[in-house]
Amino acid sequence: MKPCCAPLEIALSDNKPPYLGFGLGLRPEHYDEILSGNPNVDWFEVISENYMIPGGKPLRVLDEIRERYPIVMHGVSLSIASTSPLDLDYLTELKRLADRVNPKWISDHLCWTGVHGVNLHDLLPIPYTKEALDHVVDRVARVQDFLGRRLTLENVSSYVTFAESEMSEWEFVSELATRADCWLLFDVNNVYVSAHNHGFSTRDFLHGVPRDRIVQFHLAGHSHEGDHIVDTHDHPVCDEVWDFYRETVSHFGPVSTMIERDDNIPPLAEVIAELDTARKIAQDVAQAKQVIAAE
Amino acid sequence: MTSLKELQARFQAGIMTGDDAALNDINDSATESRETLFGVYRHAYGARLVEVLSNDYELTHTYLGDDAFADLARAYIAAHPSDKRNARWFGRYLPEFLRTTAPFSAHKEVAELATLEKALADAFDGPDATPVSMEELAAIPPEDWANLVFTAHPTAIRLRFKTNAADIWMALNDEKTPPAPAQLPEPQTVLVWRQDLTSRFRLLDPEEAMMWAEATRGARFGVLCEMVATFAGAQEAELRAATYLKTWLDTGSLSCVSPDCAQSHLVMGTAH
Numbered sequence: 001m002k003p004c005c006a007p008l009e010i011a012l013s014d015n016k017p018p019y020l021g022f023g024l025g026l027r028p029e030h031y032d033e034i035l036s037g038n039p040n041v042d043w044f045e046v047i048s049e050n051y052m053i054p055g056g057k058p059l060r061v062l063d064e065i066r067e068r069y070p071i072v073m074h075g076v077s078l079s080i081a082s083t084s085p086l087d088l089d090y091l092t093e094l095k096r097l098a099d100r101v102n103p104k105w106i107s108d109h110l111c112w113t114g115v116h117g118v119n120l121h122d123l124l125p126i127p128y129t130k131e132a133l134d135h136v137v138d139r140v141a142r143v144q145d146f147l148g149r150r151l152t153l154e155n156v157s158s159y160v161t162f163a164e165s166e167m168s169e170w171e172f173v174s175e176l177a178t179r180a181d182c183w184l185l186f187d188v189n190n191v192y193v194s195a196h197n198h199g200f201s202t203r204d205f206l207h208g209v210p211r212d213r214i215v216q217f218h219l220a221g222h223s224h225e226g227d228h229i230v231d232t233h234d235h236p237v238c239d240e241v242w243d244f245y246r247e248t249v250s251h252f253g254p255v256s257t258m259i260e261r262d263d264n265i266p267p268l269a270e271v272i273a274e275l276d277t278a279r280k281i282a283q284d285v286a287q288a289k290q291v292i293a294a295e
Numbered sequence: 296m297t298s299l300k301e302l303q304a305r306f307q308a309g310i311m312t313g314d315d316a317a318l319n320d321i322n323d324s325a326t327e328s329r330e331t332l333f334g335v336y337r338h339a340y341g342a343r344l345v346e347v348l349s350n351d352y353e354l355t356h357t358y359l360g361d362d363a364f365a366d367l368a369r370a371y372i373a374a375h376p377s378d379k380r381n382a383r384w385f386g387r388y389l390p391e392f393l394r395t396t397a398p399f400s401a402h403k404e405v406a407e408l409a410t411l412e413k414a415l416a417d418a419f420d421g422p423d424a425t426p427v428s429m430e431e432l433a434a435i436p437p438e439d440w441a442n443l444v445f446t447a448h449p450t451a452i453r454l455r456f457k458t459n460a461a462d463i464w465m466a467l468n469d470e471k472t473p474p475a476p477a478q479l480p481e482p483q484t485v486l487v488w489r490q491d492l493t494s495r496f497r498l499l500d501p502e503e504a505m506m507w508a509e510a511t512r513g514a515r516f517g518v519l520c521e522m523v524a525t526f527a528g529a530q531e532a533e534l535r536a537a538t539y540l541k542t543w544l545d546t547g548s549l550s551c552v553s554p555d556c557a558q559s560h561l562v563m564g565t566a567h
Binding site: 038047050053054055056057058059060075077079082083085087090112113114115116117118119120121122124127129131132135159160161162163164196197200225226227228 | 298299300302303304306307310311319320321322324326329332333335336339340341344347375376377378379380381382383385418419420421422423450460489492543
């Protein structure tokens with residue numbers, strides 16, 4: 001084992017993050033309603049970069065909301081799979097925000113966002129090779145050392161596959177989680193989108209990743225573009241993704257679940273109604289399991 | 296087998312420059328060509344950055360219209376690829392780009408309009424500081440007033456405009472037809488800052504602009520009164536200076552008023 005991949009010297013908690021229930025992505029459009037109404041949302045996920053700023057209203061609002069709700073930080077530009085050096089300025093700012101917010105966990109995406117000092121502001125795919133796996137395992141270990149906590153990584157929606165990939169996405173994700181000792185965010189919609197685009201089975205992915213590493217689910221809407229699907233987060237969750245969510249909850253059991261909406265943002269009540277659908281599905285699955293157990 | 300580093304370099308070049316070498320690294324899907332699939336990333340790159348610029352420079356977008364703003368955004372994206380992890384900072388060079396790059400530089404009000412939008416955005420999420428209140432000033436013994444120095448709120452920035460960009464901003468912000476662009480006979484001073492949680496700006500008359508500039512450079516209140524007297528006459532000079540100071544306190548523009556304040560670190564921005 002390479003030195004980089006040895007067990008972390010710092011004392012990471014062995015405890016899996018707590019189950020938080022059903023949450024929403026915190027969006028500025030909903031600030032006032034949340035602060036005045038204390039809506040029935042169990043927790044909020046914030047886009048880390050939106051609060052990696054000097055001061056002003058966003059941080060003031062975040063301070064108020066974190067007094068009332070558990071917060072999870074979700075980044076979009078860690079670029080964990082990039083072959084460029086880790087950005088220590090970014091990590092320092094991320095850690096500073098975490099010190100302020102005290103999130104239940106910090107997540108980002110299993111992807112890269114640029115090389116050579118450029119950021120493309122997109123979640124770019126990686127080839128599923130042993131070389132890429134070694135590279136990402138090493139980077140995750142170093143980031144976890146720096147942050148003093150385990151990282152949670154999310155599977156992204158992708159539109160291309162690489163000729164040189166040597167394993168499936170779920171084999172790559174599983175190996176990574178085990179070797180880097182990190183948590184996983186299972187994005188239900190992203191599995192659906194990538195399965196459609198690349199012709200694999202959502203069930204293979206679902207059954208191919210380790211249950212004990214999953215700490216969060218994402219749900220979101222997407223858009224069909226010809227014969228492929230683009231992960232746009234601008235629509236309600238579709239029936240097919242709800243069906244897969246039911247299957248996912250049935251397989252993994254209760255996992256903190258949240259709905260992402262990044263464009264065409266509807267009134268808060270509408271997103272809460274969607275969240276209630278997720279609650280209902282999870283309750284139905286739990287009840288069905290109890291009935292089966294009782295029988 | 297190609298290395299990950301080379302693969303990422305080709306992939307990025309394929310997105311940014313249209314180079315097709317990256318297509319050799321990827322597969323066709325069962326239903327779509329690799330060109331179509333890679334095109335998702337190519338399209339998303341430009342579309343996302345145009346959206347970032349449009350959000351950050353909403354009124355500049357309105358003023359220019361969709362087509363001209365799209366031309367501007369494409370030129371800017373090519374000239375200034377994003378070099379920060381946070382998209383918040385991607386558009387920070389746009390005012391300077393507008394000022395120095397043809398054909399945009401021929402329309403000087405556009406650069407100043409963008410400068411004002413950037414200053415307001417920077418004030419919105421700029422550093423926090425507690426503003427000094429009138430009560431705090433009143434508690435300072437009169438004999439100390441001549442020695443008072445001032446620190447601007449850290450979000451405060453002074454701009455100097457040669458065009459009517461501020462009037463254009465106000466009209467656009469009220470969803471009215473903006474006035475025709477015009478050169479001003481004398482440059483106009485605009486003070487931008489954040490009051491509580493809201494970004495604001497106001498126009499300073501020449502005397503107040505002079506006093507603000509000198510105050511935030513560290514001049515003591517006694518000296519400022521003398522400067523005001525020299526600027527526009529000795530009669531009621533102290534009253535005028537005190538009135539400006541009261542306005543600064545009423546608007547939350549100062550973060551320190553005492554004989555021992557640190558000098559403001561950021562007081563001047565120019566749109567030329």
